[in-house]
Amino acid sequence: MLEVPDYLAPWMARQRWFAGKGRTPQLLEIGGFSLGYDESVRVRVRLVLDRASNPLLYQVPLTERRTPLQGGEAALVATENDADGPLYIYDGPRDPAFASALLGMVLQGGEALAEDGSGPAAFGHRDLAEPDGIRFPQVRSSKVLSGEQSNTSIVYEMTDADGSPAMPIICKLFRALHDGENPDVVLTGALGAAGSAVVPRTVGYVTGRWRDTAALGGVATGHLAFAQEFLPGVQDAWKVALAAVEVGEDFAERAYALGEATAEMHETLAGALPTRVTTPFDIATVVTAMRTRFELAASEVPALGVYRERLNTVYARAQASPWPPLQRIHGDFHLGQVLSVPDRGWVVLDFEGEPLRDMRERSAPDCPLRDLAGMLRSFDYVAGSYALAHPGQSAAEWASAARNAFIDGYIARSGRDLREHRALLDAFEIDKAVYEALYEVRNRPNWLSIPSAAVDRLVTRSSQRAS
Incomplete structure (x- = not known):
């Protein structure tokens, strides 16, 4: 377990999804995983436990860039300096690099490795069938949906292989994590699998695992994100x-x-x-x-x-x-x-x-x-x-x-x-x-x-x- 950077607690305390309004978080990082790294951007997810009162585990995706993200001023979490110069840290869902990596994990059914080298820590699961011989839609653009309280949802405009518009997708990132299945994923999936049109179509989801002394075997598992059909203009x-x-x-x-x-x-x-x-x-x-x-x-x-x-x-x-x-x-x-x-x-x-x-x-x-x-x-x-x-x-x-x-x-x-x-x-x-x-x-x-x-x-x- 690791202490988190000094900038994280005051930033989290200002977010709408943070449950401990009016107090300063006492944070400890209990896990995390990487969704990609290249010369321009590092994409990572921190799993951070707030111990101040009624301990609650948060999912905090961040991106780290050596040059500022164009148009990303509102997403900036902090700026730090190290031996290589300034490092710009952004709220992941508002950075296209994280947004694309997250949905890609769902659509491809991929895995993400824990940063401590202990093996896979997150797993993508795709529910939406891909027609034979047709490449799955690609991300054209993404934006965070405003107004949410407890989660963060990313809306994706999608295109087919020929560049024509495809079904838009919304991916809900669960900020507060819990051991066990999230009812939103389970119930929406069950209704969709039964052929009901009373819910949007399920695209897929991401599950994760992390250390938890209260869980069986000391390891908890739960849903991290849920992607489904987005219904715009309604x-x-x-x-x-x-x-x-x-x-x-x-x-x-x-x-x-x-x-x-x-x-x-x-x-x-x-x-x-x-x-x-x-x-x-x-x-x-x-x-x-x-x-x-x-x-x-x-x-x-x-x-x-x-x-x-x-x-x-x-x-x-x-x-x-x-x-x-x-x-x-x-x-x-x-x-x-x-x-x-x-x-x-x-x-x-x-x-x-x-x-x-x-x-x-x-x-x-x-x-x-x-x-x-x-x-x-x-x-x-x-x-x-x-x-x-x-x-x-x-x-x-x-x-x-x-x-x-x-x-x-x-x-x-x-x-x-x-x-x-x-x-x-x-x-x-x-x-x-x-x-x-x-x-x-x-x-x-x-x-x-x-x-x-x-x-x-x-x-x-x-x-x-x-x-």
């Missing part, structure tokens, strides 16, 4: 819904179709990956987590305390209700995770699951009603954000129609009578609203009214159903 469902509510446009038909797509997603995942009967222990674990989350939220949002007694009844009813089998689900399902693609319909992205949950927890079978609750809350957030932007106006009826249509579409496609699980769906939706209240009071206090009003409405409605 909007996510959040923006589409916001545009609709702004002009008073009915969204019910599109919400119904989204319900159908969600049911297809769940049905395909249940057929492709293991499912199991929900046990009393499973139920008790989930309901206990709901109660714990409420108490945490109520400690920071005291106004929620008035719902404690009625919520205890809601949770008790959920625990006594019939539960569907557990299966793999999206896990963080909302309108921002869905694209509206012309002539294709709704396409679902980002199957990593809720960011604050442990990776192993996100990879376990879960209740599909959790996804439904997340999307129902997302419709409510569209109406709530509209009301905040237009004081005195309400989009509650718009949201109600969209929510009902979404559920109707799900029922029609799945054949599952959700009335049987109404008490359980209520509990999941309230739990999501409680989580939102905690998030908003910590990050956007002006938005707290949206989940707070939802908790009041949902608890009241659930109580009326029970009476």
